[in-house]
Amino acid sequence: MKTKEQYIESLRQLHPVIYCNGEKIESVVDHPMTRPHVNSAAMTYDLAFDPEYEDLMVTTSHLTGKKINRFTSVHQSTDDLVKKVKMLRMIGQKTGTCFQRCVGFDAMNSTFITTYKVDQECGTDYHERFKKYLEYVQENDLMIAGSMTDPKGDRSKKPGQQEDPDLYVHIVEKREDGIVVRGAKAHQTGMVNSHEMLILPTTNLGEEDKDYAVAAAIPVDAPGVVHIFGRQTNDQRRLTGDIDTGNSEYAIVGGETLTVLNDVFVPWDRVFMCGEYQYAQEYVETFAAYHRQNYGGCKVGLADVIIGATAAMAEFNGVPKASHIKDKLIDMINMSETMYNCSIACSCEGCKTPAGSYYVNTLLANTVKLNCTKYMYEISRLAHDIAGGFIATLPYEADYKNPETKEYIDKYLKANPDVPTEHRIRLARLIENMTGGTALAESMHGAGSPQAMKVMIYRESNMEHKKKLAKKLAKIDK
Amino acid sequence: MDIEVGLKYCGGCNPAYDRKEIADIIGRQSGIKLKPYNENEISDVVLIISGCSVDCVNAWEYKSRCGTVLINSPEQVYEVIRQIRTLKNNIK
Numbered sequence: 001m002k003t004k005e006q007y008i009e010s011l012r013q014l015h016p017v018i019y020c021n022g023e024k025i026e027s028v029v030d031h032p033m034t035r036p037h038v039n040s041a042a043m044t045y046d047l048a049f050d051p052e053y054e055d056l057m058v059t060t061s062h063l064t065g066k067k068i069n070r071f072t073s074v075h076q077s078t079d080d081l082v083k084k085v086k087m088l089r090m091i092g093q094k095t096g097t098c099f100q101r102c103v104g105f106d107a108m109n110s111t112f113i114t115t116y117k118v119d120q121e122c123g124t125d126y127h128e129r130f131k132k133y134l135e136y137v138q139e140n141d142l143m144i145a146g147s148m149t150d151p152k153g154d155r156s157k158k159p160g161q162q163e164d165p166d167l168y169v170h171i172v173e174k175r176e177d178g179i180v181v182r183g184a185k186a187h188q189t190g191m192v193n194s195h196e197m198l199i200l201p202t203t204n205l206g207e208e209d210k211d212y213a214v215a216a217a218i219p220v221d222a223p224g225v226v227h228i229f230g231r232q233t234n235d236q237r238r239l240t241g242d243i244d245t246g247n248s249e250y251a252i253v254g255g256e257t258l259t260v261l262n263d264v265f266v267p268w269d270r271v272f273m274c275g276e277y278q279y280a281q282e283y284v285e286t287f288a289a290y291h292r293q294n295y296g297g298c299k300v301g302l303a304d305v306i307i308g309a310t311a312a313m314a315e316f317n318g319v320p321k322a323s324h325i326k327d328k329l330i331d332m333i334n335m336s337e338t339m340y341n342c343s344i345a346c347s348c349e350g351c352k353t354p355a356g357s358y359y360v361n362t363l364l365a366n367t368v369k370l371n372c373t374k375y376m377y378e379i380s381r382l383a384h385d386i387a388g389g390f391i392a393t394l395p396y397e398a399d400y401k402n403p404e405t406k407e408y409i410d411k412y413l414k415a416n417p418d419v420p421t422e423h424r425i426r427l428a429r430l431i432e433n434m435t436g437g438t439a440l441a442e443s444m445h446g447a448g449s450p451q452a453m454k455v456m457i458y459r460e461s462n463m464e465h466k467k468k469l470a471k472k473l474a475k476i477d478k
Numbered sequence: 479m480d481i482e483v484g485l486k487y488c489g490g491c492n493p494a495y496d497r498k499e500i501a502d503i504i505g506r507q508s509g510i511k512l513k514p515y516n517e518n519e520i521s522d523v524v525l526i527i528s529g530c531s532v533d534c535v536n537a538w539e540y541k542s543r544c545g546t547v548l549i550n551s552p553e554q555v556y557e558v559i560r561q562i563r564t565l566k567n568n569i570k
């Protein structure tokens with residue numbers, strides 16, 4: 001396993017092409033726009049060596065029998081699925097933002113299942129290839145970006161019907177030594193501080209979309225790969241101090257990119273699907289269910305922080321005992337633990353796959369994320385209610401540091417006399433960071449938009465059975 | 479004779495109390511040095527500190543010479559110390 005320091009050092013050895021705000025980022029480790037995201041991902045390495053957390057962070061490789069970081073593992077039991085959720089919650093409590101490594105974790109687990117099935121039915125050897133790759137990932141404790149989402153162009157059209165064929169990643173050449181892919185992946189969490197990306201299809205495909213049925217592992221600095229770093233709410237505050245940014249150590253969401261694949265060559269041993277369009281839908285759904293499971297882990301960890309910040313703010317404001325405040329805090333806890341319940345349930349009700357690994361209950365996993373698209377907004381709304389309007393109107397950090405204005409700010413923004421004004425401002429900025437803008441949009445669209453979950457929930461529910469139950473009680477024969 | 483206690487924490491996803499603080503109290507009150515569990519060095523006793531009543535640590539995976547003691551709530555501190563002492567006396 002890599003230590004935090006070894007992870008950071010390993011990033012220095014890579015040379016991805018990254019553009020951010022009109023300039024090229026030469027070192028993700030040293031650049032202030034990317035460093036907090038590096039810190040956040042580094043937490044997944046650091047905690048694996050901490051006796052207080054290793055029970056969740058470390059597991060045993062089913063391939064080699066060696067101790068590995070859980071983020072590189074394939075689930076071997078429902079207990080592993082439960083521990084994944086607990087691990088995500090625990091890390092979220094420490095970073096207060098996305099720590100990015102779950103997407104690749106889910107991409108690897110779904111690739112494990114899909115390659116097995118494709119091999120069984122098509123006589124290919126993707127699964128063995130993938131196992132070798134997985135062993136390499138485990139041995140080197142790599143961070144893998146999970147790259148599913150294509151830019152998608154006109155949403156009403158399939159990949160092959162788009163005006164521009166590159167709006168979904170596709171194979172443009174098959175060679176003796178490998179394939180060449182072209183297109184882009186959007187919203188790529190943790191991409192710039194990952195070692196490699198694992199690309200997989202975004203949607204179900206028909207025969208005419210054969211070239212879009214591609215899964216492959218690609219180093220983030222492979223020739224032809226260009227990353228354009230996403231802009232987040234208030235991200236430039238991190239360049240000018242450590243108060244206004246809210247969470248100066250770990251920032252906000254996961255440092256997403258638009259990653260362009262300009263005719264990127266992939267050798268055959270890194271190709272895990274190449275034209276088997278019939279399996280794209282199941283692949284996507286498997287990945288999506290694993291990924292939706294996460295949101296009752298990581299987002300609950302974040303909610304723990306938001307709830308803590310809100311309760312502390314009520315104290316800082318002098319109203320911790322007001323009954324409506326307590327009532328709202330209870331509502332926040334209830335929503336947060338409901339998301340957690342869903343995640344634990346979909347893990348406990350997971351099952352063994354033909355590939356030998358364990359998979360979550362699809363229906364329950366989709367309820368996790370659908371609840372998240374509502375509850376994180378409601379939790380944030382209540383946090384805003386309790387925190388007060390000053391989270392929207394606070395002066396600049398620079399004015400707080402300016403001797404000419406600091407005194408006024410200290411005097412007029414004080415509430416509870418026992419609490420320094422700076423503490424109140426710092427907490428307000430943390431709440432602002434975690435409950436608005438980019439952070440909320442992640443709860444909505446990360447792992448799929450709500451409609452995607454609704455489709456799955458309806459499909460996975462046996463409506464005929466429910467109707468039969470009702471008719472029997474109502475004594476309706478037919 | 480000094481007793482060796484290997485300390486194993488649960489993963490700490492949502493602890494109901496400060497597990498480290500409780501470990502410190504147990505160490506201080508019992509006068510026994512607790513060291514992180516190491517699978518390569520079998521200790522006399524394994525102390526598992528769980529942050530809540532779920533007790534999600536797979537206790538049977540942790541080997542010791544005399545036994546395993548488990549705590550999942552601060553109220554159990556003195557009982558746990560008594561159990562460690564009993565195990566200590568047993569190996570005298």
Ligand SMILES: Cc1cc2nc3c(=O)[nH]c(=O)nc-3n(C[C@H](O)[C@H](O)[C@H](O)COP(=O)(O)OP(=O)(O)OC[C@H]3O[C@@H](n4cnc5c(N)ncnc54)[C@H](O)[C@@H]3O)c2cc1C
Nearest residue numbers: 103146147148149155187188189442445446447448449451
């Ligand atoms: C912060 C963040 C991090 C992310 N990280 C990753 C990552 O690491 N890896 C990754 O692969 N992806 C990632 N994603 C992408 C995520 O999975 C997508 O955002 C999600 O699938 C929705 O796609 P979209 O953003 O293109 O929205 P759209 O597809 O544009 O959806 C917008 C709306 O249009 C509706 N819609 C879309 N298509 C149709 C249709 N055909 N018919 C009817 N209605 C339609 C949707 O339901 C939705 O209401 C991330 C997203 C976010 C916001």
